[in-house]
Amino acid sequence: MSEQDLLVNALKLPGGARFFRCALQVNPYDYLVRHKKPVEFSAERDYNAAIIEACKAANVEVIAVTDHFRIQSALGLWKVAAEAGLVVLPGFEAVSKDGVHFLCLFDPGTDVGKIDRLIGDCGIHDDNQGSPMSKYDALDLLAQAHKWGAVCIAAHVASDGGLLRALSRGARANAWKSADLLACSLPGPASDAPDELRPILQNQDPAYKRERAVAIVNAQDINGPDDVQKPGKTCWIKMSTVSVEGLRQAFLDPDSRIRLASEATPSRHTELMAIAWQGGFLDQQAIHFNENLNVLVGGRGTGKSTIIESLRYVLDIEPLGDEAQKAHESIVKRVLRSGTQIALLVCSHQPTRKEYRIERTVPNPPVVKDAQGNLLNLTPADILPAIELYGQHEIAELTRKPEKRTRLLDRFIEEDADVIRRKAELLRELERSRQQIIDVSVEIGRIDERLAALPGLEETLKRFQESGLEDRLREQSWLVREERILKTAVERSQPYKELLQQIQHQLPIDRAFLSTKSLEDLPRHELLAEADAILARLSAEMEEATRRMADSFASTDQALADVRQRWQELKTAAQGAYEKILRELQRASVDGEEFIRLRRQVEDLQPLRERHMVLEHELDNLLSRRRSLLVEWQQARAEEFRQFDRAARKINRRLAEQVRVKVTADGDRQPLVDVLREGIGGRLSETFEALRQRESLSLVEFMDAIEGGSDSVQKYLGITPSQAERLANASLETRMQIAELDLPATTEIELNVAASDQAPSWQPLDKLSTGQKATAVLLLLLLESDAPLIIDQPEDDLDNRFVTDGIVPKMRQEKLRRQFVFATHNANIPVLGDAELIIGLQAAGEADYGQAEMPAEHMGSIDSRPVRELVEELLEGGQAAFEMRRLKYGF
Structure with missing residues (x-):
């Protein structure tokens, strides 16, 4: 099977809990007619079609048709909704004998006859009554609904017929505090409720105080298609699958699973969509990731770390530290094994939604393709530049290195591209400046060495001159000076020849960025194309100019050679007279050749004296320029540090009373x-x-x-x-x-180790336990990013108290803004964090020939019975401990 087919199949697997837009109090046509409500449709068929069309337009996926103690009147609307792909929660609106209205909802597909019998059990036997009342009071009705397997919502709780209006005093408090009441309906948030009821709804009134607040949903009467889009009529409820258990879990954890109409829709973020394997320990396995919190659970040896290291391998992320590197290489070699193919589907939402496929076969490098399978010239880091992945104990490794901790601040910095670019330019200029200064200094040093002999040579030459020898050898002295002048004339053009070669190397001008293909999708391509002609003309003119310059150099060289040739002829003519003088001097025991050698040496050194002066001036300019560059360099570094310092202050505000961060400039x-x-x-x-x-x-x-x-x-x-x-x-x-x-700047992190009711007690990392260190760093990792965060078994390094008091609340808050993938053998994180997707792993077969398995029924959230049972089994203490944890920590 191809990687593409594997990923297609992966997307068919359960993806865990997601938000469904729900309309939980839709009234059927018969209700409107019976209660003489305004209705613009003359036939039920037209009404039903219009309601469902409005639901589809508003992306409503779940409806409950809740007539007063009636089920038959809803069947027509059910049928149209189901045909349109909507999920229908069967149910009815009940009225207790003390006048309280409830929405009683059942699992999709519940037998209509059963619901009719339950309505009869409430004492309702006559359909001719407009709004009949049950034989049960509010408390009894809630208890009965629980026995039926239904879930109850206290309808329009702050309005007429609502629990908080229909009841008073003790009866109201008792009904409100019933363990069977999990949710109530309001047109908006609790903060908009009437003043006298707001403390009750916010669980702040002592007389009505509950262990767990009643969840608030928006589920007001929908009496026509125009109502669907009105505020307060619908809300979003997070479930794996639409069911009573899904609703119950949402009502138990509304902060995580209910989004009211008044709340902002979370922005989309980069996410891992699916991963699949061919070969190795995970052969033919796949995962359909959730965009929020994903947790891999299972005993030791079931493949959790292999999945995390597979993600590292396909994304080509370097491990942090030697131990992590060894562990990663071992898993790739021994568990994934050579030839195994890993395919990862990634979705980026900025600036527009686009899917990418990243594939890697052990031991080859990864490749990136578009959704159609076309190879792209990109790396995984280009697609997911900010993704973070930490294997077992890598967070602890991070705590040991102050300079590496500073990179935790990167995501809090508003990156200034100009500062980064200028800093890089300055560093290049400084390196170039250093090399230029060294080159000039070395040349000055070499000249100094040669010029050191000049005073002695000049003194000896002076003695020869005083003896009158120079007058007799004047012609030869002139020839020596003339020869030096001719050599210097040739040398003067050499630097310009080198510059010409550099220009010739850069020609013709590269105009590929202005090609027809490069510009064809731009609206003003015809105007931009004119730039191509302009640069083409410049390139041609420059090539012509360089040809002329090359010709000039050639003619100059030839002309200088001609001068040299004619001078050489004159020198040869004078040579006879020179040799005659030398013979005469020899008879007088005077070394005329020595004088000429001295003259030649002095003449050769004279240009160096001039060159030395030029170089000294050049060195002064280079040093002056370097001093200016260093001032700019320090300013750029200071600006960068100020960004880190601002990031630290931002963190300290976000994690007040939990973590404190201090950045030290030049700390490393x-x-x-x-x-x-x-x-x-x-x-x-x-x-x-x-x-x-x-x-x-x-x-x-x-x-x-x-x-x-x-x-x-x-x-x-x-x-x-x-x-x-x-x-x-x-x-x-x-x-x-x-x-x-x-x-590099270094980062010091302090953790408040005091209990929540005590004065802060700040301790630096080096005074903390391994678990406390990891807790402090993880609190930073959870903040301020829209890129996925992947961690293998964080509980190995975490302190349990800080998990429940610090990590879990922050994780629940941030998971709407970014994707988490955690592997764990401890159920605290999926239970307390309310993981949207729990993936249960198990191993089959023997050691080297074994294989991981991820059954589809073990993929989902805790509103799925098989998943919940799996978590209960993994959690010490089983189901009782599962419920106790959620109750104890208020999640």
């Missing part, structure tokens, strides 16, 4: 240590320790200390005189490398 001194170790070498251990222990370090001040000499260094760092001397004698290149360093 290791790059400086590396430069000193390589550039200076030898024993510098005290220097390194002094640099690491220094609370604040300014590279500018450090460089000033080095420039000030060994005493200055010793005073700045408090190190031994010998090490201070070696720092002060650092080479020019080493000093410049130090000035260019971009020492």
